[in-house]
Amino acid sequence: MWSHLRRDHGRAALAGEAAAAAAEAMLDAEAAPAPGGSAAFFDVDNTLMRGASIYHFARGLAARDLFTTRDLMRFAWGQMVFRVSGAEQPDHINAAREAALAFVAGHKVDDLVSLCEEIYDDTMADRIWEGARVLVRRHLSAGQRVWLVTATPVELADIIKRRLGLTGALGTVAESVDGVYTGRLVGDLLHGPAKAEAIRALAEHEGLDLSGCTAYSDSYNDLPLLSIVGHPNAVNPDDDLQEHAAAHGWPVHEFRRHRRALRVGVPAAVAGALAGGVAVSMVRRRRPL
Numbered sequence: 706m707w708s709h710l711r712r713d714h715g716r717a718a719l720a721g722e723a724a725a726a727a728a729e730a731m732l733d734a735e736a737a738p739a740p741g742g743s744a745a746f747f748d749v750d751n752t753l754m755r756g757a758s759i760y761h762f763a764r765g766l767a768a769r770d771l772f773t774t775r776d777l778m779r780f781a782w783g784q785m786v787f788r789v790s791g792a793e794q795p796d797h798i799n800a801a802r803e804a805a806l807a808f809v810a811g812h813k814v815d816d817l818v819s820l821c822e823e824i825y826d827d828t829m830a831d832r833i834w835e836g837a838r839v840l841v842r843r844h845l846s847a848g849q850r851v852w853l854v855t856a857t858p859v860e861l862a863d864i865i866k867r868r869l870g871l872t873g874a875l876g877t878v879a880e881s882v883d884g885v886y887t888g889r890l891v892g893d894l895l896h897g898p899a900k901a902e903a904i905r906a907l908a909e910h911e912g913l914d915l916s917g918c919t920a921y922s923d924s925y926n927d928l929p930l931l932s933i934v935g936h937p938n939a940v941n942p943d944d945d946l947q948e949h950a951a952a953h954g955w956p957v958h959e960f961r962r963h964r965r966a967l968r969v970g971v972p973a974a975v976a977g978a979l980a981g982g983v984a985v986s987m988v989r990r991r992r993p994l
Contacts, residue, residue, distance in 0.1 A: 742848075742849070742850070742912075742913065742914070742917070743849055743850075743913065743914060743917035743918045743919070744844075744849055744850040744851065744852055744872070744911075744913055744918050744919075745840075745841075745844040745849055745850070745851045745852070745918065745919040745920070745921070746851075746852050746853075746854045746875075746904060746918065746919070746920040746921070746930065746934065747837070747840075747841070747851065747852070747853055747854070747920075747921045747922075748853075748854060748855060748900075748920075748921060748922035748923060748924070748927055748930070748940075749853055749855035749857055749862065749865065750855065750856075750857070750923075751923040751924075751940075751941055752834075752837065752921055752922050752923045752940045752941065753833060753834065753837045753841075753853070753865075753921075754829065754832045754833050754834065754837075754865075755832040755833075755834065756832060758829060758855070758857045758861060758862075758865065759856075759857050759858065759861065761824065761828050761829050761832070762820075762821065762824050762829075762857075762861055764828070765820065765823070765824030765827065765828055766820065766824075769820070809858070809879055809886040809888065810886055810887065810888030811885065811886065811888070812885070812886055813884055813885055813886075814860070814881050814884050814885070814886065815884065817860060817886070818860050818864070821860055821861045821864045822864050825861070825864050825865065825868060826868075829865075830868065833869070834940075834941075834960040835960070836958060836960040837921075837940065837960065838869075840921065840958070841869065841871065844919070845870070845871075849919075850872040850873070850913075851871045851872050852866075852871065852872055852873050852874065852875060852907070853865060853866055853871060853873070853874040853875065853876070854874075854875040854876075854895070854900050854903060854904060854920075854930060855874070855875070855876050855877075855895065856876070856877050856894045856895050856896045856900075857876050857877065858876055858877050858878075858879055859874060859875070859876030859877060859878050859879075860876075861876065862874035862875070862876035863876070875895060875900070875903045875904070875907065876895055877890065877894050877895045878890065878891040878892070878895075879891070896926065897926050897927070897929055898929045900927060900929065900930040901929035901930050901932075901933050904918075904920075904930065904933060904934075905933065915933055915934050915935065916934075916935040917935055917936075918934040918935060918936065919934060919935075919936040919937075919938065920933075920934040920936070920937050920938065921938045921939075921940045921958070922938075922939070922940065922946070923939070923940050923941045923942055923943060923946065924942075924943055924946060925942075925943055925945035925946040925949060927946075928946070928949065931955075937950075937953075937955050938955060938956045938957070938958060939955055939956070939957045939958070940957075940958045940959075940960065941958070941959060941960055941961050942957060
C-alpha cells in the first residue's frame with residue numbers, strides 16, 4: 706500500500722487514492738499481472754449486478770438481526786436520494802454517507818468480511834447479469850485485467866471480485882482502528898469524480914494506458930469514469946446516459962428483458978426496501994420470545 710495519501714486534493718481525490726491503495730493491498734501478488742497494458746473497469750450496481758449490492762448486503766444483515774428494520778428503511782431512503790441526485794446535491798451525498806456508515810460503526814472488519822461472503826453466496830450470486838459475465842470473460846480471454854469500481858464498500862467489492870475471478874476491486878474505504886470500523890470514511894463515497902480519481906491513481910501505479918482501457922456503467926453520474934478511458938460503454942443506461950451514449954457513439958448493452966419494468970428508478974428502489982423491511986419484520990414477529 707502506498708505510504709501516504711495526498712490529503713490536499715479534496716474528498717474525491719482522497720477517496721479515489723484510498724480505494725486504489727486498498728485495492729492494491731488486496732491483490733494476490735502471485736496472480737497479479739505485470740504492470741502495463743490495458744484493463745476493463747466495471748461498475749457493479751445495475752451494470753454487473755441487478756439492483757444495489759450494498760442494499761442486498763444490508764438486507765442480509767437485517768435478516769441476521771444485525772440491522773434493524775428501521776435502519777433498513779433509513780438506509781434505503783439514503784440510497785434512493787443518492788441515486789437520484791447525489792451528484793448535484795451535497796445534502797443528499799451526506800445523507801447517503803451517513804446511511805452507509807450507520808450499520809458498520811463499531812463492528813469488527815473481519816466479522817463484516819465473513820458476512821459479506823455468506824450474504825453474497827446466499828442472495829447476490831444469482832443477480833449477476835449473464836450479459837455482463839460474457840463481457841467480463843471477453844476481456845479476461847484477451848489477457849486484460851478486469852477491475853470493479855463501485856461506491857460499495859471495498860470489502861464487499863473484493864468478495865464479488867474473488868467470486869468472479871477478476872483482477873481487483875476499487876470501492877469505498879471505511880476507516881478502521883484496531884480492526885474495528887470507526888463510522889468514518891477515508892475521503893468520501895467512491896462515486897462520480899472519485900471513481901475517475903481512483904482509476905487515475907491505479908493507472909499511474911500499475912502503468913495502465915487509459916486510452917486503451919474500457920469502462921462500463923449504467924449511470925450518468927459515472928460520466929467522469931467513462932470519459933477518461935478510450936472505450937466507454939453504457940450498460941442498462943439511465944435516460945441521461947442513454948442520450949449521452951447515443952450522441953457520442955458509445956456502445957450500449959441492454960441486459961434488461963423488459964426495460965420499462967426493470968428500470969432502476971425510485972419506485973423500484975423504494976418498493977424493494979419496503980418489501981424487504983416488511984419481510985424482516987414478519988420473520989421477527991414469528992420468532993418465539
